[in-house]
Amino acid sequence: MTSYLISLCAGILIGVFYAFFKGRSPAPPGIALIGLLGMVIGERLIPTLSHLLGG
Numbered sequence: 001m002t003s004y005l006i007s008l009c010a011g012i013l014i015g016v017f018y019a020f021f022k023g024r025s026p027a028p029p030g031i032a033l034i035g036l037l038g039m040v041i042g043e044r045l046i047p048t049l050s051h052l053l054g055g
Contacts (some may be wrong), residue, residue, distance in 0.1 A: 018025050 015025070
């Protein structure tokens with residue numbers, strides 16, 4: 001959990017930095033981020049289903 005908080009805080013800090021210097025963020029568009037979220041969910045879904053089904 002600590003690594004998630006550190007990552008979140010670093011992201012916020014970088015976002016403030018980009019806003020302060022009116023820079024453009026190199027982050028992908030929203031649709032790509034949704035795809036990444038789907039990948040993370042899929043990655044966690046398979047082991048969870050396998051465990052629930054007794055595999």
